[in-house]
Amino acid sequence: MAVLVVAEHDNEELNEATLKAVTAAQAIGGDIDILCAGNDCGSVAEAAAKIEGVRKVRCAKDPALEHFLAEAMEAVIVPLMDEYDAMVAPATTVGKNFAPRVAAKLDVMQLSDVTAVEDADTFVRPIYAGNAMMTVKSGDAKKVVTVRPTTFQAANAQGGAAEVEELSVDLGDLKSQFVGEELSDSDRPELAAAKIVISGGRGMGNGENFHMLDSIADRLGAAVGASRAAVDAGFVPNEYQVGQTGKVVAPDLYIAVGISGAIQHLAGMKDSKTIVAINKDEEAPIFQVADYGLVADLFDALPKFEEEIDKLGYKAG
Amino acid sequence: MKILVPVKRVLDYNVKARVKPDQSGVDLSNVKMSMNPFDEISVEEAVRLKEDGKAEEIVVVSIGPEKAQETIRTALAMGADRGILIKTDETVEPLGVAKLLAKVVEEESPDMVVLGKQAIDDDANATGQMLGALLGWPQGTFASKVEIADGAANVTREVDGGLQTIKINLPAIVTTDLRLNEPRYASLPNIMKAKRKPIDMKVPDDYGVDIAPRLQVVKVTEPPKREAGEIVESVEELVSKLKNEAGVL
Known part of the structure; x- marks a missing residue:
């Protein structure tokens, strides 16, 4: 068994949601690798390599990955999935954007916004705005999972010493491009x-x-x-x-x-x-x-x- | 430009979901059902694009029971031109829905598919993105603004830190977020007119795709209940309890 956790980050710092996703991946079981896809995101890969229990960090760098466009993320992740039994990403607006594309390409049904992992095939997720909790068993060979970060403990950010592998990136022709963003500028916590x-x-x-x-x-x-x-x-x-x-x-x-x-x-x-x-x-x-x-x-x-x-x-x- | 708008019939957003005692699912008998609110926003956006002269035809498609015709009629009354009902009483997961929609896209050749970002029953937030991947189309998800020009769409997206704008070449997928627009109420004359608009009746077998569920529902349960706490009399008492009793200040 091996699980690929897709890191959430801003090309400079690793977001804590990644640590939560690692915990969810540990509950699925097997070796855990982390994918850092972004632009100039070496510091993120270094931080990811220190997470306890991580086998390997795989780093995909390309200007077109800077804003985590869904098409570009799909192009990086799908070929890697030959080596993994599951992909886990935090259910953030980034994760929610690309994960279903990966699932469709692998012909599997995504497990969205998972709040608990019971075993490698069985997951709990909220439906109807959390007014009901559904436990489902996936019959798919590979799992594509987005996890709700608030319900998992953060994995230890220190103590690991995983190797960092640079991936060669071929995104092909993308039909989407980044134009601009307006991010709220706040000193307050997220x-x-x-x-x-x-x-x-x-x-x-x-x-x-x-x-x-x-x-x-x-x-x-x-x-x-x-x-x-x-x-x-x-x-x-x-x-x-x-x-x-x-x-x-x-x-x-x-x-x-x-x-x-x-x-x-x-x-x-x-x-x-x-x-x-x-x-x-x-x-x-x-x-x-x-x-x-x-x-x-x-x-x-x-x-x-x-x-x-x-x-x-x-x-x- | 031709726009395809998939719509889903779901438990009305004002009705609280009740879990069945046998834990097999949520009780949908004798409850009010409506169009998924995000799909209403999608229909509205398509109708506005038509009113602006950017689109010529709007086709709505629903996958669901016989009664999903009502949902299609609602969209037709809002201004869509015709409907397709792919009739099934089985639950179709987002992957199956995306596969059926990919076939509809093949037949209809729309320039844009506008979907709600999530259905408020399964809260999966997956169908639009899956359809994008199956078709090899770009996507602008969680849209709060859509502008069409020169064979592309500029889509402003609601992201965690604020707003992001991307340019996607048509044909493309757009999924709608709450602030994109405020859906209209259909007027009585338009409701009457909608009754004469055509709805094409289909079944999943017409499309030859495998839509068998991949997820087996083990159980559906009530979430853990939160007990109501106490009513405090003053701000002083509140702050004191937060510090000394709850230990959070």
């Missing part, structure tokens, strides 16, 4: 990896009021999220969205402010360790999943909350 997340909903009233959350987030070292309602209302960009169709988070502390708790939002945060809900409507469904609920006007509660954490030593800036 939503999916943050230990504390504070999210706002429609109750925030407008985008301007999200500064109240920003200010608390900066003190706590937290990430700021939002419900789909807040995104739909145009308060914040879509990359803030937590939920079935946005990001799935499972921080130690999740603070939901002015969020009613629609099914699709709960799907994205209900695995958080501690959930706090602040909402003026005591009937809001969010209180049914909250460990601590505060029925209050958020415009009164947030300034007070900031004062209280200040007393605990969480200082501004």
